[in-house]
Amino acid sequence: MLCHDVRRFSLCFHHPGCSEQTSASIASVQYHMVFGKKLPLHIFLAYKGYGKQICEQSCSRDALLICRNAMSSEEQLQEQVGIFLILSFVDISGSLSCISLLFQLIRLRGDYCGDLARCTCGESRWEIPIVRCSFDCEQTWGKDALDTDSAQKAPVIAVFFLIHMFM
Structure with missing residues (x-):
């Protein structure tokens, strides 16, 4: 479930020229639009790092x-x-x-x-x-x-x- 959630907003972190702070803000807005809940930006910054580590595991x-x-x-x-x-x-x-x-x-x-x-x-x-x-x-x-x-x-x-x- 974590990776499914991360995929929903992870694209926000791939905008060229955007800082991580701006990307986290975009992710926060997207999350609010999808789930109807507002979360602080630092949650998305931490979640992005953790989600990337977990969800991009190789198929070993x-x-x-x-x-x-x-x-x-x-x-x-x-x-x-x-x-x-x-x-x-x-x-x-x-x-x-x-x-x-x-x-x-x-x-x-x-x-x-x-x-x-x-x-x-x-x-x-x-x-x-x-x-x-x-x-x-x-x-x-x-x-x-x-x-x-x-x-x-x-x-x-x-x-x-x-x-x-x-x-």
Whole structure:
């Protein structure tokens, strides 16, 4: 959530020729317009530095392992089942359900990895499902398309898998 908030006003700090004080003032006004709350400028200066440090982490292998280890074995199984579904069913390829399933998997990962979930698309085990679904990770992350409350829908993956097993 921190990185989502930082992205909302971080562009204010990239105006050419603006001092940090002026940029913080712009960020404060933007924050007030979006959230309806006024905050002091020093909050934005501190938040900018902290947010930049946290939100611009690289997609290192270690960071992804920490992220995956935060998931329970049941949640990792849900992720595996979802990937298996995409790989197993040729008719799902390119359809809305394929993209929907991939969104659910990435949202599930996002619950445990926060902004590092954007690195999910770079993992080798996700490469084939992403290609099969014709999924554009960069465009998805750029539009903040995954910031919704549908993360609770991830258990649907297991139900979907069970239905296909017994049909």
